[in-house]
Each structure stands twice: as structure tokens, then as C-alpha cells.
Amino acid sequence: MTPNPYLFIVIFVAVALAFPLLPLGLAWLWRRFFQPPKPGVQKNAIYECGVESIGEAQIQFRSQYYLYAIIFLIFDVEAIFLVPFAVAFTGLPVGAFIAILVFLLLLIEGLVWAWGKGCLNWAR
Amino acid sequence: MESLEQIKNRAELAARGAKIDIVVNPGPAQQSSLLIDNEHAAAVAQFLRNHPALTFDYCSNATGVDWLDRVIKKTTKVKTVVDGVEKEVDQTIEEKIPGYLEAVYHLYSMKHKHGPLIIRMRTANRTDGARLPSLTPIWRSAELQEREIFDLYGIHFEGHPDLRRILMWDEFVDHPMRKDYREPDDYEWEPTPHDDVLEKAKQHYTPRPQLDGAENVTAQPQ
Amino acid sequence: MSEGQIDEALRSELQRQGVWVTSMQELYNWGRKNSIWPLQFGLACCAIEMIATAASRYDIARFGGEIFRPSPRQADLMIVAGTVTKKMAPQIVRLYNQMPDPKYVISMGACAISGGPFKQGYNVLKGIDRYIPVDVYIPGCPPRPEALLHAFMELQRKIDSQKLTGAGKAEHLDAKQPSEFPVPAFGEHDLQPPANPDVYHPPVLERQS
Numbered sequence: 001m002t003p004n005p006y007l008f009i010v011i012f013v014a015v016a017l018a019f020p021l022l023p024l025g026l027a028w029l030w031r032r033f034f035q036p037p038k039p040g041v042q043k044n045a046i047y048e049c050g051v052e053s054i055g056e057a058q059i060q061f062r063s064q065y066y067l068y069a070i071i072f073l074i075f076d077v078e079a080i081f082l083v084p085f086a087v088a089f090t091g092l093p094v095g096a097f098i099a100i101l102v103f104l105l106l107l108i109e110g111l112v113w114a115w116g117k118g119c120l121n122w123a124r
Numbered sequence: 125m126e127s128l129e130q131i132k133n134r135a136e137l138a139a140r141g142a143k144i145d146i147v148v149n150p151g152p153a154q155q156s157s158l159l160i161d162n163e164h165a166a167a168v169a170q171f172l173r174n175h176p177a178l179t180f181d182y183c184s185n186a187t188g189v190d191w192l193d194r195v196i197k198k199t200t201k202v203k204t205v206v207d208g209v210e211k212e213v214d215q216t217i218e219e220k221i222p223g224y225l226e227a228v229y230h231l232y233s234m235k236h237k238h239g240p241l242i243i244r245m246r247t248a249n250r251t252d253g254a255r256l257p258s259l260t261p262i263w264r265s266a267e268l269q270e271r272e273i274f275d276l277y278g279i280h281f282e283g284h285p286d287l288r289r290i291l292m293w294d295e296f297v298d299h300p301m302r303k304d305y306r307e308p309d310d311y312e313w314e315p316t317p318h319d320d321v322l323e324k325a326k327q328h329y330t331p332r333p334q335l336d337g338a339e340n341v342t343a344q345p346q
Numbered sequence: 347m348s349e350g351q352i353d354e355a356l357r358s359e360l361q362r363q364g365v366w367v368t369s370m371q372e373l374y375n376w377g378r379k380n381s382i383w384p385l386q387f388g389l390a391c392c393a394i395e396m397i398a399t400a401a402s403r404y405d406i407a408r409f410g411g412e413i414f415r416p417s418p419r420q421a422d423l424m425i426v427a428g429t430v431t432k433k434m435a436p437q438i439v440r441l442y443n444q445m446p447d448p449k450y451v452i453s454m455g456a457c458a459i460s461g462g463p464f465k466q467g468y469n470v471l472k473g474i475d476r477y478i479p480v481d482v483y484i485p486g487c488p489p490r491p492e493a494l495l496h497a498f499m500e501l502q503r504k505i506d507s508q509k510l511t512g513a514g515k516a517e518h519l520d521a522k523q524p525s526e527f528p529v530p531a532f533g534e535h536d537l538q539p540p541a542n543p544d545v546y547h548p549p550v551l552e553r554q555s
């Protein structure tokens with residue numbers, strides 16, 4: 001008799017859950033019976049480099065970073081599409097090559113447009 | 125490089141009213157220096173940097189010196205009449221020189237590959253209001269070093285863009301490189317003390333009156 | 347034979363039969379002493395020797411201490427390697443406070459022990475043991491990597507002998523022992539306080555006549 005094929009998935013899920021939960025449970029037991037917790041102001045501090053933090057962590061960032069992030073997307077998308085293209089490059093017809101060139105041109109045009117608009121200048 | 129006298133004369137001509145003295149160094153190094161008056165220091169420095177024959181474009185080092193009040197004994201021969209006979213008698217004059225702080229700059233020329241030219245400035249006194257003009261606007265490399273002089277000697281450089289302590293913390297009030305600086309007494313554990321340290325460490329020794337006799341106890345533990 | 351200890355003769359007899367006997371304490375300490383993670387920071391020239399100890403020739407990995415952590419939250423051991431200036435001391439104490447228990451300190455080099463060559467300087471702390479408890483001191487300027495390894499083994503020995511229960515149990519298991527120490531403040535003439543009297547106990551010097 002063959003076991004139910006879903007049995008393996010059940011075992012897999014059980015092991016995957018036990019893997020993190022077992023040590024956590026052991027640690028909890030250890031803390032419960034042996035090691036008393038010793039929290040403190042500095043031990044629980046958020047910043048951990050020995051220097052006292054000043055002010056709030058929730059500060060406003062400049063909108064310039066947002067522009068840069070958007071322009072970065074151009075290169076990001078470009079890389080994602082270029083890698084499969086490069087892998088299959090030798091087997092591709094000329095049409096595909098031209099298509100990808102058009103695609104690149106569109107992205108570059110976006111970059112040039114942003115450049116011309118002055119998005120790459122860091123406004124003070 | 126031109127001699128110090130030549131530089132001095134040229135600089136006095138270029139910066140009107142400037143008064144420059146030559147401080148002679150009698151030691152083996154023989155590196156004599158120019159003492160510049162504070163009022164015209166900026167003009168003289170500008171001249172030293174910009175004059176085509178000098179072009180001291182690089183300030184490699186700026187440091188401070190602390191001079192305490194001191195007394196100089198000068199012996200002169202004086203002619204006096206003793207018992208109707210004219211005699212030469214040694215007479216000692218004590219001259220009191222009040223203390224001051226000094227800033228010393230070492231200048232080089234990258235262009236002409238000559239140097240160093242040493243210039244000095246003196247404060248009027250050693251109290252905390254000791255002020256000097258900053259040369260940072262002329263030599264940018266003096267910026268951090270002037271901050272260090274401010275930190276360790278307490279000279280306030282007027283016109284310095286960012287005069288804060290650099291080595292010690294901001295709350296610190298003393299100037300550790302001054303000769304009358306008294307460090308905090310943390311000599312409670314000195315395993316091998318000698319000389320000055322022994323004297324300081326003795327303040328922390330436990331007295332043994334039963335062994336040494338109470339009258340020999342010199343220091344009290346804290 | 348004290349409680350929790352295993353009769354050595356019985357144990358070796360059992361071992362010959364293929365049975366391995368251990369106690370909770372031994373297992374716990376064995377695990378801890380072979381995975382000491384040091385905090386990754388160096389203060390002066392001694393740190394170069396610490397780096398050499400971690401590199402391939404001396405190879406602290408043989409003792410389970412190669413994982414230098416850049417965060418105090420993941421470190422067990424603080425190697426104070428180098429000159430502790432007074433300006434840096436509060437940061438060191440704060441880092442120590444942020445390490446989770448159990449935590450240990452190795453004071454490496456003359457500077458970290460007593461101020462070393464800079465002892466009479468205006469800006470150097472005369473020993474990190476003024477503010478935090480130190481487990482192992484290594485003299486030297488700088489101590490050679492072998493010396494650091496020796497200190498490491500000394501620390502392992504110490505960890506191995508720590509007890510889980512009873513009166514002399516390890517500090518981190520004792521709820522009454524502190525895990526944080528006050529951070530000195532920048533004063534007008536010196537750090538305030540100049541030393542933590544709960545931690546710092548210099549030997550009393552007899553007056554010499």
C-alpha cells in the first residue's frame with residue numbers, strides 16, 4: 001500500500017515548524033527554571049553601538065531620495081530583462097535584437113528626460 | 125628661500141603697520157622664527173602665501189606653547205665710584221616677564237619646494253580670554269590643529285569657522301597641555317611609583333601609626 | 347562528592363561499555379565554552395594582535411571563538427583590546443551593558459589593564475576594570491596572539507567551572523547580580539564618577555616609611 005502522497009507534505013510542515021519552535025521552547029524553559037531575565041534601560045535600547053541616540057527615529061526624509069529611487073528602477077528593470085536576453089543571445093533572430101534595442105532606447109530616453117529635468121542634481 | 129630678514133622687511137612693507145620680530149633660536153637646529161603682531165597677522169599671512177617669490181601655500185603644522193610668568197636675571201657692568209675710585213661692578217637686574225600663550229605655525233612652499241618658515245603669535249596673557257586671530261581662512265589645513273590648540277591650551281582663535289574642542293569632551297573645562305594643569309587625583313593604585321607619581325600615590329597610602337608613630341603620618345587616606 | 351558531580355571511575359567504566367554519562371551543567375558549560383562569540387571592536391594597537399589571533403596562523407576558530415559579532419546583542423565576550431580613552435569609556439560601558447547575559451570581559455594589554463604607557467596622560471582611563479568587571483587580564487604591550495589564546499583558554503576553564511545551582515552559581519544565573527553597570531558621565535575635570543566602587547577594588551597600599 002502506498003502512503004498518501006500528501007503525508008510527505010504534512011511531515012515536511014511539521015518538521016519545518018518544529019525546527020524553530022523547539023529551540024525557542026527550550027530557551028523558554030531554560031529561562032523559566034535557570035536563568036532569571038535581567039532587562040535594563042540600556043540593554044533594551046534600540047540603538048546598539050554604544051552611543052546614545054539623539055532625537056526621534058521617525059524623521060522625514062528628503063523627497064530627493066524618492067526621485068533617485070524611481071530613476072534607479074530604470075536600471076533595475078533593464079538588468080532583469082537583459083540577463084535572459086544575454087543568455088539566449090546567440091540563438092536569437094535579428095528581430096529580437098532590434099526589439100530589445102528599442103526597449104533599451106525607451107529606458108535611456110526616460111533617463112535622459114529625467115537628467116534634462118534636473119532630477120539628478122542634488123537640490124540643497 | 126630668502127633669509128628671515130629679507131622676508132621680514134618685505135612683509136613689513138607689504139602689510140602696512142605690521143610689526144615683525146625675529147625670534148632667534150640659539151639651539152643646534154637654529155630654526156629662528158618670525159613673531160607677528162596679532163593685528164596684522166592675517167595680512168602678513170596673506171602676503172606670505174601669495175607673494176610669487178615666497179608662496180608658502182602649505183601649513184604643515186600648527187601648535188601651541190605655554191610660557192609661564194618668569195624672571196630673567198641680567199647681569200650688566202656698571203661703573204660706580206667706590207671709595208673715590210671708579211670701578212666696574214656687576215649689577216644684576218631682575219626682569220619679570222608675564223606669561224603668555226603662543227601659537228606656532230610651520231609653513232612650506234609646495235611650489236618652490238622651500239621651507240619651513242616658522243611664524244609665531246603671542247597672546248596678551250594666559251587667562252582664559254587669550255585670543256589670537258585664526259589663520260584658518262588662509263591655510264585650511266590649520267583648521268583642526270587650531271581646534272586642538274584651543275582644546276589643549278585654551279587659545280581662542282577669532283575668525284575660526286568651527287571652534288570646538290576636538291580631543292576632550294565638550295563639558296571639559298581645563299586645558300591639559302598648560303603647564304599649570306592639575307590632573308584629577310586617580311593615583312589610588314600605583315604598583316611601581318617613583319618621582320612625581322610616588323608623591324601623588326602617597327596621598328592614598330594607609331597610615332600605619334602603630335609602626336611609624338603618629339607624628340610620621342604625612343598623608344591621610346581619602 | 348558534591349551534588350551534581352559524577353563519579354569519575356564509574357564514568358570511565360561506563361564509557362568503556364559505550365555509555366556516555368554527563369550532567370546538565372557539564373553539557374551546558376561545554377556548549378557555552380566552545381562557542382564564545384567576541385564583540386568585534388578594537389581600540390588601539392592591541393587590536394592588531396587580536397586580528398592576528400583571528401587570522402589563519404593563530405586561528406582562534408580552533409577554540410570556537412572566531413565569530414566576531416558586530417553587534418553587542420549577539421556577543422558573549424568583550425575583548426577590550428587597546429587604550430581606553432576617557433572619551434571612549436562611556437561607550438565601552440554602554441556596549442557592555444547591551445550585551446546579553448552571560449557575558450565576559452578580557453582586558454587585553456597594559457592599556458586596558460591600567461592605562462599602560464599612557465597611564466599618567468590626561469585623557470586615558472587607568473584600566474577598564476574601574477567600570478566593568480574583568481574576567482581575564484593579559485599583560486603585555488601588545489600581548490602576543492599566543493597570550494590572547496591563553497586568556498581565551500583561561501576563560502574557557504572559568505566557564506567550565508561555573509555552577510548551575512547552589513550558592514556559588516554563575517553570576518548570570520543569579521537574579522541578585524547586576525547585569526548593567528552605571529555609565530560614567532563627562533564631568534568638568536574627569537569622568538563622573540572616576541571609578542565605580544562596586545566594581546573597582548584596588549589593593550590597599552601600605553604606607554612605606
Ligand code: SF4
Nearest residue numbers: 391455456457487488
Ligand atoms: S598595551 Fe601597548 S600595544 Fe596595547 S594598546 Fe596599549 S600601547 Fe598599544
